[in-house]
Amino acid sequence: MAMEFEKDTLDALAKALREVEKGFASLPGWGARAPGLERMPEVMQQVAERLQDNYPYFHPLYAGQMLKPPHPIARAAYALATWINPNNHALDGGRASSAMEREAVAEIAGMFGWKTHLGHLTSGGTMANLEALWAAGRLDPGKKIAASAQAHYTHHRIASVLGLPFVEIPADARGRMDMQALAARLASGEIGCVVATVGTTGAGSIDPLPEILMLRDRHHFRLHVDAAYGGYFSLAGNLTAETREAFDLIGQANSIVVDPHKHGLQPYGCGCVLFSDPGVGALYKHDSPYTYFTSAELHLGEISLECSRPGASAVALWATQRLLPIEPGGEFARGLEACREAALSLAKRLDGDSRWLVPFPPELDIVVWAPRAASVRLVSELSHRIFDAAARRGLHLALIHLPLSYFPAIQPDSTETHDTVLCLRSVLMKPEHREWVDRILVILDAAFEEVRGR
Ligand SMILES: *Cc1c(COP(=O)(O)O)cnc(C)c1O
Numbered sequence: 098m099a100m101e102f103e104k105d106t107l108d109a110l111a112k113a114l115r116e117v118e119k120g121f122a123s124l125p126g127w128g129a130r131a132p133g134l135e136r137m138p139e140v141m142q143q144v145a146e147r148l149q150d151n152y153p154y155f156h157p158l159y160a161g162q163m164l165k166p167p168h169p170i171a172r173a174a175y176a177l178a179t180w181i182n183p184n185n186h187a188l189d190g191g192r193a194s195s196a197m198e199r200e201a202v203a204e205i206a207g208m209f210g211w212k213t214h215l216g217h218l219t220s221g222g223t224m225a226n227l228e229a230l231w232a233a234g235r236l237d238p239g240k241k242i243a244a245s246a247q248a249h250y251t252h253h254r255i256a257s258v259l260g261l262p263f264v265e266i267p268a269d270a271r272g273r274m275d276m277q278a279l280a281a282r283l284a285s286g287e288i289g290c291v292v293a294t295v296g297t298t299g300a301g302s303i304d305p306l307p308e309i310l311m312l313r314d315r316h317h318f319r320l321h322v323d324a325a326y327g328g329y330f331s332l333a334g335n336l337t338a339e340t341r342e343a344f345d346l347i348g349q350a351n352s353i354v355v356d357p358h359k360h361g362l363q364p365y366g367c368g369c370v371l372f373s374d375p376g377v378g379a380l381y382k383h384d385s386p387y388t389y390f391t392s393a394e395l396h397l398g399e400i401s402l403e404c405s406r407p408g409a410s411a412v413a414l415w416a417t418q419r420l421l422p423i424e425p426g427g428e429f430a431r432g433l434e435a436c437r438e439a440a441l442s443l444a445k446r447l448d449g450d451s452r453w454l455v456p457f458p459p460e461l462d463i464v465v466w467a468p469r470a471a472s473v474r475l476v477s478e479l480s481h482r483i484f485d486a487a488a489r490r491g492l493h494l495a496l497i498h499l500p501l502s503y504f505p506a507i508q509p510d511s512t513e514t515h516d517t518v519l520c521l522r523s524v525l526m527k528p529e530h531r532e533w534v535d536r537i538l539v540i541l542d543a544a545f546e547e548v549r550g551r
Pocket residue numbers: 220221222223224226249251294296297298323324325326327356359368
């Protein structure tokens with residue numbers, strides 16, 4: 098049976114559109130017609146053909162990068178909102194969608210135990226992190242931003258955009274920030290903000306929050322938690338005790354970033370930044386001559402660095418959270434648990450197979466591993482060829498350069514000076530992956546044998 102896209106979204110959309118229309122029924126018709134509509138079928142045909150040129154990100158056999166299909170309700174609600182096209186820059190640009198943004202964001206804050214907060218949606222994790230580091234820089238001028246070598250590369254770039262000095266803290270053999278190295282840097286008093294990554298983009302590693310918080314008691318830095326990828330796993334009931342402890346401490350941070358467009362079932366264009374202290378809002382103060390006419394309340398446009406923002410994103414997120422509340426034990430949480438089970442199962446099967454090296458068990462739903470071979474160069478070559486051979490067989494994995502320190506079993510030969518090795522990586526972020534691990538392994542096995550046979 099060939100795959101088919103879900104299409105009920107289209108009926109739900111048409112029905113809801115007629116409903117929205119009723120809210121504006123008192124307006125006189127104006128017979129507007131968009132130009133060029135008669136050529137639309139022809140151009141849509143071209144669009145459809147162009148879109149065929151993609152990896153099947155939506156399918157369980159796409160198990161490579163961080164790509165997850167939005168929930169049908171997010172798609173439908175987003176599209177529905179575009180008929181109004183609200184702008185959440187200011188309340189008079191999007192009344193309903195601004196209220197929906199506040200409600201949805203408060204629910205995300207609630208996931209970390211926050212009853213008060215300041216926060217809003219952004220175009221993604223990059224902008225959300227930028228706002229958090231911008232606030233840190235404003236509050237502690239001249240101090241440095243510290244993040245681990247496995248933190249998302251965006252932090253280094255953001256620091257340079259903001260003109261803030263940046264310190265990279267080495268990571269340990271599990272991809273977590275090294276606490277001795279952090280303590281040594283903190284002793285100098287130069288660091289104003291530590292970025293802890295809860296779920297690194299590479300391997301889903303969790304920086305040790307309990308130790309970082311102990312250091313904060315002594316050194317008084319701001320703690321920013323980048324949980325762009327991992328944040329929603331706070332709801333999962335099947336984390337290890339160590340990982341759970343870190344998640345339970347996220348609420349101690351001064352700021353948090355979570356990307357609803359990573360694990361929150363949203364289309365791209367949806368990040369979220371949260372501050373524990375609503376007083377941070379004062380930093381955003383400006384006197385715009387253009388907008389804000391309708392309310393004395395703090396507008397979302399007054400607490401965001403981005404000006405125009407899609408109200409549709411807020412509508413989509415709100416709708417998704419109505420359908421699938423973000424709460425432990427719920428359907429949404431079970432989806433995340435299934436992803437983690439998929440990763441545990443894949444890692445266990447690979448670890449029990451002498452052809453592969455698995456450096457550590459996954460903390461979330463990302464598995465990294467390498468083919469066993471006699472040198473760093475050979476491991477890297479094999480990884481690349483297996484990646485290609487798997488793709489030819491319809492299984493899409495990812496490649497990642499990992500520190501050699503993760504793999505004591507890989508011995509560099511005397512001519513090799515690398516400190517990283519090219520490995521395979523699989524982000525199992527669809528709940529369906531749990532049922533697809535066997536099929537994934539069959540293809541991986543065939544790819545390995547094809548490459549080895551050559
Ligand atoms: C994805 C990611 C980012 C960047 O977010 P975008 O939404 O891609 O801009 C930052 N940090 C982490 C940990 C991420 O996984």
